[in-house]
Amino acid sequence: MSRALDPETSVSVQDSLPVEIYDQIVAVLCTPRDLPLEIELLGKAHPIPSGETYLLEENYLAIPKAKLVQAFVVARQIFSKLFRKCSEEKRGQLRDATAVMLLMDPEHLTAANFRKSYILYHEKGERFGEVLSRELQFVDTYLTARLHRHTKSPNLWSHRRWLVQQYRRAKFEVDVKGHFEKIVLIAAERHPSNYYAWSHMRWLVDKFASTQVFKLGLLPVVQDWCLRHPSDTSGxxxxxxxxxxxxxxxxxxxxxxxxxxxxxxxxxxxxxxxxxxxxxxxxxxxxxxxxxxxxxxxxxxxxxxxxxxxxxxxxxxxxxxxxxxxxxxxxxxxx
Known part of the structure; x- marks a missing residue:
């Protein structure tokens, strides 16, 4: 997704700062789900019904780019206002704002870093495992979305690596094959020659899988994927x-x-x-x-x-x- 705005979108953003659009997008992005969302951004050629902020069917979500830009402006204002003096009760609001900010700009390093600090804040609490799992689902949603920049985002892949490290520190099991099939292969499918996705997989194998387990469990899957994508040099x-x-x-x-x-x-x-x-x-x-x-x-x-x-x-x-x-x-x- 390009960050450049066409004239009509720019006018729309300048005319209003609709907090209600922001609230609706935050609600759909931040609600825990059994399956990750399948996110797409819609251009002017795909209008949605008047009065609607997005289209949602099961776990398939489509958001008009103009609506996301409006929500991003609100999210950035909230983040700027609360970031310096963040009280405990405001942490959740900041985390919600970063969800919109990273959807608009996956390379927003400050937003990703705040999400790390939010997780570390809960490190010694009873909900640490739940917070970690929810964050991993969040970043996986963006990494496997039908969004060109997100599937190959250095910032998001780095954030995911950090999350997996927290899993290991917390003594949780890391399912290498599951990560490969459910995240890495999908990201590689949606962005050909996805160097960042394949590098993430190498790191997972080096850190969490023995040579024997890797050979017996993953080699046939990798070979099959390559045969179905013969032009993919990274594969x-x-x-x-x-x-x-x-x-x-x-x-x-x-x-x-x-x-x-x-x-x-x-x-x-x-x-x-x-x-x-x-x-x-x-x-x-x-x-x-x-x-x-x-x-x-x-x-x-x-x-x-x-x-x-x-x-x-x-x-x-x-x-x-x-x-x-x-x-x-x-x-x-x-x-």
Missing amino acids: FSFLLYCLDIPRKPEIGNQDVVEVYKEILNIALSFKWAHESVWVFLRTVAASVADTDGSGLSFEEAIDTALQAFVHDKKTQLTLNSSMKWYTENRQTVSS
């Missing part, structure tokens, strides 16, 4: 990470070869020209070439692919570049 980079290329002893060579051969066969069958696929294949082939002869299959695959793309100069360049890299690096990577 294939994470698959390399799954295979531990260059490998450590915990992951057997046979596991790597099986994944490599399956993706290689599919790439040839469907005539995939995606650079992400061939970069993945060249890297794995180089790492196993000296141990089981799989590198020869890569050379043959390049020849087959070049014949399939004889009239596609761009793809031929990708394939030749992959072959050149493989030839130059197979000894280095496998050593």
Whole structure:
């Protein structure tokens, strides 16, 4: 979502500061739910009925951008007024204001930091677990929303990492696979090549999952996702990470070869020209070439692919570049 305002929206904001719109948006954003909200922002081309602030059906929420801008102005005023002299009874109001502020601007660092301080304020209380869970659902709602900036927001992903760390400190279980399937994959789906989402997953695995659990539980899921998104370079980079290329002893060579051969066969069958696929294949082939002869299959695959793309100069360049890299690096990577 762009922060730029068209002239009509600017006039609408200047004409009034509707507190009632703010209150209604806060209520729908901050009400605890069984499932995270699916949020979309509507432009002028999608008007809603007169007198309505948003559209809500089950957990699907649509808010006109003009309404959100009006609510943001009110939220910022409330935050500026209460932030410096925040009494205990006003903390909830500030937290509600930050929900609107982060929906409008996911990189609002001050808003995210206040939400951290709100959680720490309850750290020694009986409701700490409830407050943590509610905050995690809140940030996950934004990270998986159909909002381009939110799914790839450094500020929101950093906030989520901090929340997971608080979970560990509080001795709560961290379900790595659940985080992956319900949050990371959705964010990666809604913003292709989502570096921040995949980096978050690497951090989760490094901190909370053993190599064996990761290999048995997540590798098939990652491979399936990559096969359904062959152009996503960040996904294939994470698959390399799954295979531990260059490998450590915990992951057997046979596991790597099986994944490599399956993706290689599919790439040839469907005539995939995606650079992400061939970069993945060249890297794995180089790492196993000296141990089981799989590198020869890569050379043959390049020849087959070049014949399939004889009239596609761009793809031929990708394939030749992959072959050149493989030839130059197979000894280095496998050593």
